[in-house]
Amino acid sequence: xxxxxxxxxxxxxxxxxxxxxxxxxxxxxxxxxxxxxxxxxxxxxxxxxxxxxxxxxxxxxxxxxxxxxxxxxxxxxxxxxxxxxxxxxxxxxxxxxxxxxxxxxxxxxxxxxxxxxxxxxxxxxxxxxxxxxxxxxxxxxxxxxxxxxxxxxxxxxxxxxxxxxxxxxxxxxxxxxxxxxxxxxxxxxxxxxxxxxxxxxxxxxxxxxxxxxxxxxxxxxxxxxxxxxxxxxxxxxxxxxxxxxxxxxxxxxxxxx
Amino acid sequence: xxxxxxxxxxxxxxxxxxxxxxxxxxxxxxxxxxxxxxxxxxxxxxxxxxxxxxxxxxxxxxxxxxxxxxxxxxxxxxxxxxxxxxxxxxxxxxxxxxxxxxxxxxxxxxxxxxxxxxxxxxxxxxxxxxxxxxxxxxxxxxxxxxxxxxxxxxxxxxxxxxxxxxxxxxxxxxxxxxxxxxxxxxxxxxxxxxxxxxxxxxxxxxxxxxxxxxxxxxxxxxxxxxxxxxxxxxxxxxxxxxxxxxxxxxxxxxxxxxxxxxxxxxxxxxxxxxxxxxxxxxxxxxxxxxxxxxxxxxxxxxxxxxxxxxxxxxxxxxxxxxxxxxxxxxxxxxxxxxxxxxxxxxxxxxxxxxxxxxxxxxxxxxxxxxxxxxxxxxxxxxxxxxxxxxxxxxxxxxxxxxxxxxxxxxxxxxxxx
Numbered sequence: 001x002x003x004x005x006x007x008x009x010x011x012x013x014x015x016x017x018x019x020x021x022x023x024x025x026x027x028x029x030x031x032x033x034x035x036x037x038x039x040x041x042x043x044x045x046x047x048x049x050x051x052x053x054x055x056x057x058x059x060x061x062x063x064x065x066x067x068x069x070x071x072x073x074x075x076x077x078x079x080x081x082x083x084x085x086x087x088x089x090x091x092x093x094x095x096x097x098x099x100x101x102x103x104x105x106x107x108x109x110x111x112x113x114x115x116x117x118x119x120x121x122x123x124x125x126x127x128x129x130x131x132x133x134x135x136x137x138x139x140x141x142x143x144x145x146x147x148x149x150x151x152x153x154x155x156x157x158x159x160x161x162x163x164x165x166x167x168x169x170x171x172x173x174x175x176x177x178x179x180x181x182x183x184x185x186x187x188x189x190x191x192x193x194x195x196x197x198x199x200x201x202x203x204x205x206x207x208x209x210x211x212x213x214x215x216x217x218x219x220x221x222x223x224x225x226x227x228x229x230x231x232x233x234x235x236x237x238x239x240x241x242x243x244x245x246x247x248x249x250x251x252x253x254x255x256x257x
Numbered sequence: 258x259x260x261x262x263x264x265x266x267x268x269x270x271x272x273x274x275x276x277x278x279x280x281x282x283x284x285x286x287x288x289x290x291x292x293x294x295x296x297x298x299x300x301x302x303x304x305x306x307x308x309x310x311x312x313x314x315x316x317x318x319x320x321x322x323x324x325x326x327x328x329x330x331x332x333x334x335x336x337x338x339x340x341x342x343x344x345x346x347x348x349x350x351x352x353x354x355x356x357x358x359x360x361x362x363x364x365x366x367x368x369x370x371x372x373x374x375x376x377x378x379x380x381x382x383x384x385x386x387x388x389x390x391x392x393x394x395x396x397x398x399x400x401x402x403x404x405x406x407x408x409x410x411x412x413x414x415x416x417x418x419x420x421x422x423x424x425x426x427x428x429x430x431x432x433x434x435x436x437x438x439x440x441x442x443x444x445x446x447x448x449x450x451x452x453x454x455x456x457x458x459x460x461x462x463x464x465x466x467x468x469x470x471x472x473x474x475x476x477x478x479x480x481x482x483x484x485x486x487x488x489x490x491x492x493x494x495x496x497x498x499x500x501x502x503x504x505x506x507x508x509x510x511x512x513x514x515x516x517x518x519x520x521x522x523x524x525x526x527x528x529x530x531x532x533x534x535x536x537x538x539x540x541x542x543x544x545x546x547x548x549x550x551x552x553x554x555x556x557x558x559x560x561x562x563x564x565x566x567x568x569x570x571x572x573x574x575x576x577x578x579x580x581x582x583x584x585x586x587x588x589x590x591x592x593x594x595x596x597x598x599x600x601x602x603x604x605x606x607x608x609x610x611x612x613x614x615x616x617x618x619x620x621x622x623x624x625x626x627x628x629x630x631x632x633x634x635x636x637x638x639x640x641x642x643x644x645x646x647x648x649x650x651x652x653x654x655x656x657x658x659x660x661x662x663x664x665x666x667x668x669x670x671x672x673x674x
Contacts (some may be wrong), residue, residue: 047672
């Protein structure tokens with residue numbers, strides 16, 4: 001069954017369900033993410049790509065890896081749209097992760113502006129992956145606006161606090177027919193595993209790896225955790241255990257006919 | 258009055274000297290430092306009152322080791338916790354504070370360190386700030402670069418690989434007006450990804466104009482939040498008006514700037530109170546303008562031309578480190594810049610704990626980048642430095658050194674939209 005298990009985003013197919021975020025970066029991190037965590041999608045902050053730096057991050061993206069430029073730095077839909085277009089001009093492809101923050105302290109996404117930007121960019125042919133606060137109504141609006149996936153946050157970005165929004169992410173997984181990619185706040189492989197057991201389509205992480213003592217080892221741990229969680233989900237176990245376990249003696253066993 | 262600052266230049270006329278002495282010795286000869294001058298915009302804001310009431314009530318002697326331990330144990334650092342961390346009681350906890358600060362820095366910024374360089378385009382000044390090398394009574398070589406010279410300087414700096422620039426002037430509206438600075442910003446946009454300004458405070462509409470010219474970050478140092486002390490250090494000129502300076506960052510944000518930077522000049526007054534006020538200035542403005550980017554600097558006094566006695570007094574490296582760790586723990590999301598006033602040794606250490614941004618390839622003089630970068634003497638006129646720097650590393654050396662410390666140097670993290 002696992003062999004046919006593919007992540008499909010906007011018509012593009014991936015075998016890996018780990019996506020590297022862009023918050024902290026180093027060339028070592030990218031290397032470990034691809035080699036040890038198996039990442040096939042790597043986020044790239046356009047504000048950093050737009051550089052003439054000696055060590056341009058673009059030079060370090062290996063062949064075959066899909067770039068996911070993000071709009072970090074945008075404070076409203078218009079700025080996000082401009083950054084997305086700039087990414088396309090820079091040759092980053094059609095994928096774009098929308099990040100719109102009007103708060104520099106917690107970096108929480110602005111859902112309203114995110115829906116607006118999604119609508120504009122989807123019409124322009126982008127594969128739009130919006131980062132959002134897990135709210136069902138917003139998620140539905142994002143679907144209608146043409147998003148290719150929905151990326152709810154697990155807890156504040158960089159916090160490594162895990163699935164603080166667990167119940168709300170579960171609602172999105174249950175109700176939304178797009179891949180739900182859990183983004184931000186995943187601090188440990190066990191949390192990534194839990195999100196995958198719940199039915200998340202993929203995990204995006206950065207800080208958890210970037211701040212690990214042994215980067216390649218942590219990257220490998222994430223890969224295994226994500227795979228384990230995915231298998232548990234596909235096997236049906238995750239849902240049974242966490243939501244609606246059945247009693248060994250059926251409650252309705254007394255019924256006749 | 259004991260003072261490390263007053264120096265008489267033999268080039269001053271007897272009248273100028275007499276006026277200087279009168280300003281220094283007779284407080285009644287000075288203008289009211291709390292009164293706005295004509296043309297200075299007054300905005301309605303409660304930030305100042307909030308900051309000052311906290312600072313005035315701050316008695317750092319009442320905090321104990323117990324308060325410090327509690328502060329370090331709290332997941333979120335409250336204002337009270339921050340006050341404890343700034344107090345003398347926290348000095349024995351410096352290593353623990355550094356560990357906590359390092360975790361916060363790593364969580365919010367990873368292992369990155371941003372590099373930038375300042376470009377002084379003019380050193381004319383109409384103020385008499387007794388500790389500053391540019392002060393109007395100090396006999397130095399004055400200069401203002403024309404656009405051609407500015408472009409040349411920018412080309413030399415950009416040629417070194419630098420992508421972020423901070424444009425500075427002395428505080429003279431007559432010599433370096435807003436239009437002149439705006440034109441410099443337009444030039445800078447051609448060569449750099451990020452353009453910051455550290456100039457005299459201006460009104461909201463002027464900040465808006467400068468933003469439209471390409472600047473997106475405004476740095477204003479309050480020097481000291483102690484109004485009475487401020488009055489004794491800034492004896493003449495528009496800079497003497499304390500409240501207009503205090504509101505500069507807020508006007509810059511109202512004018513559309515993306516970010517603002519703050520600082521006290523440590524060593525001028527009670528450094529613990531100044532550090533508290535600097536951080537609270539950031540804290541309260543962030544609550545009011547949550548989308549704005551904020552950063553803190555931590556300059557200490559340095560010797561200037563014609564006065565090598567100026568020093569940061571009681572702010573030693575341990576105290577500076579304590580302040581920076583406390584800043585980081587209280588405001589984990591803000592940038593912290595450590596200037597070339599500090600030594601290479603200190604800067605190498607502090608970027609691993611709390612600082613996120615450092616300058617490289619620095620000159621605080623005017624029009625001398627080519628000489629300083631290439632050693633080539635072009636015979637052109639130069640303007641003297643604002644203060645003596647300590648860490649003179651070039652961008653290339655800094656890049657290598659930071660990589661060698663296990664950090665990822667970043668030259669640009671910014672897109673102008």
